[in-house]
């Protein structure tokens with residue numbers, strides 16, 4: 516006995532109406548690995564092109580109204596670039612999303628940024644944090660999304676504990692500068708680019724720093740930033756329980772921080788994460804979770820990869836929304852393991868693509884955004900327009 520078709524449709528409409536996902540400016544740029552880059556004619560090289568591509572994805576899917584910005588790549592002059600970004604928001608009809616400080620590319624950050632043993636470099640990094648917060652205020656962006664590359668490569672070469680103290684101090688000061696509506700999201704990553712220790716290696720460390728910084732700080736879970744076989748949905752459940760879940764960077768992985776398309780390797784993992792969120796919300800927890808994509812499309816066409824990702828996110832979110840939670844709670848209570856698992860798995864295996872298509876049509880959107888992208892000729896057009904300046908690329912994004 517499943518839910519009736521009309522009950523499913525109502526649930527689907529409710530779920531999809533509430534679902535927005537932020538796309539990253541750097542997902543449209545030529546990115547590579549440490550071995551080099553394969554460039555694409557259609558890649559965005561300027562912030563204007565990134566806004567154009569982001570707006571096109573929103574036009575096709577209707578659920579990506581904001582574009583995450585990386586300060587060094589997108590606002591190299593800091594707050595001075597805000598008017599230009601505002602003009603792009605107006606021109607393209609999407610808004611700036613989370614502001615990502617860049618504490619990893621400058622030469623002075625060789626031994627760390629906010630955790631560098633040099634007080635002068637820590638000051639410099641903190642100034643960048645505060646600039647990023649000002650950019651967020653000026654753009655009306657709520658989330659400052661911090662990922663630091665800080666760490667060390669060899670045992671004994673740094674004081675892990677001193678660095679904890681420096682980071683507590685810097686994040687506390689950053690928190691003091693937030694506007695009342697802003698949030699500080701603290702991302703963790705177990706390794707890379709540092710390979711012995713990273714200063715925020717896991718969700719426990721992120722939770723500590725967030726709590727220590729203040730009430731507007733939260734944890735950011737990047738799905739690629741876990742060891743193989745780690746139970747990410749359990750981490751999510753804990754962050755929900757402790758009120759510390761701020762948001763996600765979605766992507767998929769097979770080995771390390773692969774930044775592959777969401778759901779391409781293990782869609783069941785993302786379904787299980789969404790299930791925890793739907794379950795928490797059904798249990799009455801107050802949630803404020805920012806869904807964001809953090810991917811590098813090195814081989815796939817960037818526009819297609821982004822549209823495919825957004826559609827996949829909607830499908831997995833929808834599958835998890837359709838879990839019959841009342842029945843599941845009863846089966847969990849009675850420890851009817853196989854029936855509980857079958858109910859859970861059943862929702863995962865359900866083909867929700869027709870429901871998603873019907874939702875899109877009801878909202879005046881193309882039923883199949885990927886097919887609509889192909890039919891639009893957008894990628895061919897930007898390839899022609901951008902081809903000449905895309906032969907020379909230097910930085911990561």
Ligand code: RM4
Nearest residue numbers: 615662702737764772809
């Ligand atoms: C890091 C991390 C950050 C992202 C950079 C480009 O691994 O995921 O969130 O901004 O990559």
Ligand code: MN
Nearest residue numbers: 662737764809
């Ligand atoms: Mn990330």
Ligand code: MN
Nearest residue numbers: 737739740772
């Ligand atoms: Mn990453």
